[in-house]
Amino acid sequence: MGGIEALLREEFKKEGFNWKCLGERCPCNCCAGFDNSLYSSITYLPNGSIPLTEKDVERMKDVLEIYTVQDKYGFYYMKMDENGRCCALDENGKCKIYEIRPTSCRAYPFFVDKYAMLAIDKKCPGVGKGMTEWEEIEEMIKAAIEVYEFVLKKIKIIMLKEEVKNA
Ligand code: SF4
Ligand code: SF4
Numbered sequence: 001m002g003g004i005e006a007l008l009r010e011e012f013k014k015e016g017f018n019w020k021c022l023g024e025r026c027p028c029n030c031c032a033g034f035d036n037s038l039y040s041s042i043t044y045l046p047n048g049s050i051p052l053t054e055k056d057v058e059r060m061k062d063v064l065e066i067y068t069v070q071d072k073y074g075f076y077y078m079k080m081d082e083n084g085r086c087c088a089l090d091e092n093g094k095c096k097i098y099e100i101r102p103t104s105c106r107a108y109p110f111f112v113d114k115y116a117m118l119a120i121d122k123k124c125p126g127v128g129k130g131m132t133e134w135e136e137i138e139e140m141i142k143a144a145i146e147v148y149e150f151v152l153k154k155i156k157i158i159m160l161k162e163e164v165k166n167a
Contacts (some may be wrong), residue, residue: 017137019109019120020130028125029093030108032085049077050086053150056102063097073158078102103143103150110140112148 052060052068057076060068067088068076079087088096095101104111109124118141120127 017132017134018130019124019127019132019137021124021126022129024093026125028123029089030121030124031089031093031095031105032083049080050102050104051147051151051154052076052078053103053146055146059100060097060102063100067097073154073161075154104147107140107143107147110137110144112144118144 049069052075057064064076067079069079070076081087086095088101090096095105109121109127111119111121113119
């Protein structure tokens with residue numbers, strides 16, 4: 001491990017991290033009722049939603065038709081209802097595709113903001129509710145970085161497609 005992850009490991013080892021998922025006690029499940037602003041800010045999308053990376057698409061290939069939508073450039077996103085509830089969330093508040101869920105979901109509440117870099121969504125009620133060791137959050141941060149790298153790649157592809165269209 002190197003770069004940003006090595007730096008973060010040192011920081012978190014020193015200070016720990018004051019976040020703990022409240023699970024079933026959470027009053028505001030992160031899979032429903034969010035306004036998508038977080039995802040809009042990192043996905044370059046006017047409508048927002050949870051983006052699927054190329055690896056997510058491969059992993060979810062058998063359920064894409066049920067749970068996802070595609071934009072005009074061919075990128076996939078989780079389907080949301082009008083209240084911002086993910087269509088993979090069952091009536092008991094459990095993810096129906098938990099084992100193959102998108103990388104953004106694996107990262108949450110961490111994300112990489114295009115201006116602030118590594119950030120945590122403060123709307124998550126688990127922020128400030130308990131210490132979590134580096135080992136537990138390492139995978140989440142790696143997932144956040146993976147999403148960010150995918151988003152950068154996606155922006156380049158979109159710009160290229162637009163250039164070709166306008167040429
Ligand atoms: S919003 Fe935060 S505390 Fe609540 S379920 Fe999601 S990650 Fe856990
Ligand atoms: S895919 Fe699963 S974990 Fe992700 S937002 Fe939907 S229900 Fe939640």
